Amino acid sequence: MFVIVRHGNTFERGEPPRRIGVRTDLPLTAAGHAQAEALGAHFAAQGMAFAKVLVSPLARTRQTAEAILRHLPGSPSPLPCAWLREIDHGPDENAAEDAILARIGAEALAAWDAQGVAPPGWEVDAEARIAAWQALFEEEKGPVLLVTSNGAARFALLAAGLVQGQESPSGLKLPTGGYGVIHRGERGGLTLAEWGVRP
Known part of the structure; x- marks a missing residue:
């Protein structure tokens, strides 16, 4: 089992959201901390336990992971994972x-949200990300908790061949403070159990 979490909110209520990537290391807001605590309580209530915890290097993902793990005593320490950046x-x-729509157009943004096709000027390295997710799915027995961001999480679905719109109606995107679950069967087949769940 692979539980993929997107970090909590980084914008205050009423603050206009912006596209924040690897170059902007924002901390969680109070609401973001509450989302992370809610994730931890939710996983604890479900009796989840993880053999490995992988975390993107950014503060918002590390803070989210720390809050989750406070609810799961005995969990392994989170390991920084560069390909989750x-x-x-x-x-x-x-x-x-x-401003982004004015520069790239609605079609380019829709292709990113539905298919993971990067708009012009964005640095994504989709092939490397997909390869890293595929290696994880093949090599790890799990259960694994991964705490990352929206830009990185979407490639889990693409790597697993679980393109949204077929398995789930919410697209590739995870909401802040939300998660998805991918199961690997005994013969290695991957299935999407949940995506876009927010406790």
Whole structure:
């Protein structure tokens, strides 16, 4: 079992959201901390236990993982994982959505959300990300907790051949403070149990 978590909120209520990537290391807001605590309590209530915990290097993901693990005593220490890092939005880093749409157009943004196709100027390295997820699915027996960001999490579905819209209606995107679960069967087949769940 692979439980993939997106970090909690990094914008205060009423603050216009922006595209924040690897170059902007924002901490969680109070609401983001509450989301992370809710994830931990939710996993504890379900009796989840993890053999390995992998975390993106950014503060928002590390803080989310720390909050979750407070609810799961006996869990292994989180390991920093470079390939879980957020993408680089290039010229759109820290920009508001309307400015990004004006630059790249709605079709480019829709292709990113539905298929993981990076808009012009974004640094993603989709092939390497997909290969890293595939290696994880093949090599790890689990259960594994992965705490990352929206830009990185979507490639789990692509790597597993579980493209949203077929298995689930919410697209590739995970909401902040949300998670998804991918199961590997005894013969290695991957199935999507949940995606976009927010406790």
